[in-house]
Amino acid sequence: MVPPPPPPSPLESDPDEMRRFGYAVIDALVERQRGLRDDVPWRGGSRRDLEPLLREPCPEEPGDPDAALRRALTEILPRAGRIDHPRFFAFVPSSPTWASVMGDLLATGFNVFQGTWLESAGPSQVELVVLEWFREWIGLPEGAGGLFTSGGSAANLGAVVAAREAAGHPERPSVYFSDQSHSSIERACRIAGFRDDALRRIPSDAAYRIDVAALSDAIARDVAQGRTPVLVSANGGATNTGVVDPLPELADVCEQAETWLHVDAAYGGFAALTPRGAATLSGLGRARSVTLDPHKWFFQPYETGCLLVRDPADLQRAFHVLPEYLQDVELGFEHVNFADRGLQLTRAFRALKVWMGLQVHGRRAHADAVDKGIELGDVAEAALRAAPEIEILSPSSLGIVCFRLRPEADGVPWPEERLEALNRGIQDTIVAEGTAMMSSTRLRGRYALRLCILNYRSTAADVRAVVERVVALGRERVGIVEG
Numbered sequence: 113m114v115p116p117p118p119p120p121s122p123l124e125s126d127p128d129e130m131r132r133f134g135y136a137v138i139d140a141l142v143e144r145q146r147g148l149r150d151d152v153p154w155r156g157g158s159r160r161d162l163e164p165l166l167r168e169p170c171p172e173e174p175g176d177p178d179a180a181l182r183r184a185l186t187e188i189l190p191r192a193g194r195i196d197h198p199r200f201f202a203f204v205p206s207s208p209t210w211a212s213v214m215g216d217l218l219a220t221g222f223n224v225f226q227g228t229w230l231e232s233a234g235p236s237q238v239e240l241v242v243l244e245w246f247r248e249w250i251g252l253p254e255g256a257g258g259l260f261t262s263g264g265s266a267a268n269l270g271a272v273v274a275a276r277e278a279a280g281h282p283e284r285p286s287v288y289f290s291d292q293s294h295s296s297i298e299r300a301c302r303i304a305g306f307r308d309d310a311l312r313r314i315p316s317d318a319a320y321r322i323d324v325a326a327l328s329d330a331i332a333r334d335v336a337q338g339r340t341p342v343l344v345s346a347n348g349g350a351t352n353t354g355v356v357d358p359l360p361e362l363a364d365v366c367e368q369a370e371t372w373l374h375v376d377a378a379y380g381g382f383a384a385l386t387p388r389g390a391a392t393l394s395g396l397g398r399a400r401s402v403t404l405d406p407h408k409w410f411f412q413p414y415e416t417g418c419l420l421v422r423d424p425a426d427l428q429r430a431f432h433v434l435p436e437y438l439q440d441v442e443l444g445f446e447h448v449n450f451a452d453r454g455l456q457l458t459r460a461f462r463a464l465k466v467w468m469g470l471q472v473h474g475r476r477a478h479a480d481a482v483d484k485g486i487e488l489g490d491v492a493e494a495a496l497r498a499a500p501e502i503e504i505l506s507p508s509s510l511g512i513v514c515f516r517l518r519p520e521a522d523g524v525p526w527p528e529e530r531l532e533a534l535n536r537g538i539q540d541t542i543v544a545e546g547t548a549m550m551s552s553t554r555l556r557g558r559y560a561l562r563l564c565i566l567n568y569r570s571t572a573a574d575v576r577a578v579v580e581r582v583v584a585l586g587r588e589r590v591g592i593v594e595g
């Protein structure tokens with residue numbers, strides 16, 4: 113006699129209810145996308161407002177899924193940046209395609225364990241395939257490989273640890289990066305156990321590119337003092353300015369010093385898909401490791417980072433540990449266990465979203481969208497240059513341009529504090545009124561407004577509208593101040 117089916121777990125969902133709720137979620141996502149352009153690019157909220165709204169005891173008993181979805185859609189999710197809004201030009205934007213979002217959903221729904229080949233043969237093969245596409249695009253030699261990571265920070269950490277091991281984990285290491293490098297490099301060094309006295313922040317030149325002569329001197333000085341250079345981290349698109357370090361020269365220096373050249377191309381690397389981006393990134397393929405962040409300029413949802421190394425054995429050496437309870441997962445070298453290449457044992461199947469985006473839209477559409485970002489950076493610069501009171505602090509490079517209003521009083525520029533107050537005020541207004549999401553930085557100590565234009569939805573009209581508004585606000589304020 114067949115035993116009666118056990119009562120379903122209270123955590124189980126009925127298939128009809130799964131469909132109904134799933135469609136409701138999809139409908140909400142589609143509506144969000146449809147209304148994105150007419151929405152504001154950013155909305156925040158103070159802790160004082162959010163505490164009473166969301167602070168509550170954890171529900172002990174089941175609740176209504178529709179009510180939970182409604183609350184998520186009205187109380188939680190709207191109070192955030194719309195990072196994929198066509199006028200979100202702050203920090204480093206991200207604009208995933210729907211195909212990639214669906215790929216991510218699929219990977220989550222199938223709950224793939226992408227740590228070992230045994231648990232995820234098909235997914236692991238796809239990760240190898242997508243990494244191979246990336247390898248070709250950025251010009252690393254055959255045999256190079258790596259893994260998908262949570263983001264650029266995790267990829268940079270992987271590179272730093274692999275380089276440290278490749279150098280024999282020396283007693284007195286030194287690591288080199290520019291004063292324009294992303295903070296994740298310094299953080300990675302700290303996590304990897306390098307003390308402050310091992311870090312060499314090399315000055316950048318007038319164009320914000322690392323000073324190669326200063327780097328060579330620093331390496332020579334360290335070697336003379338018995339230190340071991342472990343890694344040089346170059347920028348393949350610096351976060352501040354989009355500027356690319358002189359990669360061929362750096363490759364020469366590293367070759368001579370027998371030092372690991374890492375290129376942090378987290379945001380800029382996919383520019384290699386376009387002829388002008390490839391020219392800017394020339395030399396990238398000579399790196400020993402490269403960080404890429406598909407969730408930045410390759411139209412993927414968070415979290416999608418990537419580390420490629422010339423020789424994946426460098427990652428194995430740094431990360432492979434085989435405990436007895438995983439003895440079943442060693443299937444031979446060609447069956448890659450991605451857990452052996454990085455920090456995570458349990459990993460999501462991140463490659464699927466990238467694969468899905470490329471299956472649906474193809475490589476060319478992705479490349480064209482990257483090229484459009486480069487073009488719109490140039491559009492922004494041209495529009496800014498048309499206003500005489502604008503000072504370009506760093507010209508358009510890989511979709512980023514930095515500038516400020518710099519009015520003069522009787523032919524004399526305003527003092528720095530006054531310029532900062534003026535520009536900060538303009539930025540605050542642009543964000544508060546919902547024209548755009550824009551952020552600032554500091555270049556050589558000067559307060560700089562910064563546009564980072566990477567979204568495939570953004571148009572020249574979006575860019576010009578923001579520049580016009582910045583200039584108009586500036587004129588208004590200068591008029592008021594000069595009164």
Ligand SMILES: Cc1ncc(COP(=O)(O)O)c(C=O)c1O
Pocket residue numbers: 204262263264265266268294296349350351376377378379405417
């Ligand atoms: C050049 C660069 N490297 C690394 C990172 C860190 O990447 P993630 O935020 O994905 O960890 C960023 C982020 O903006 C970046 O611009």
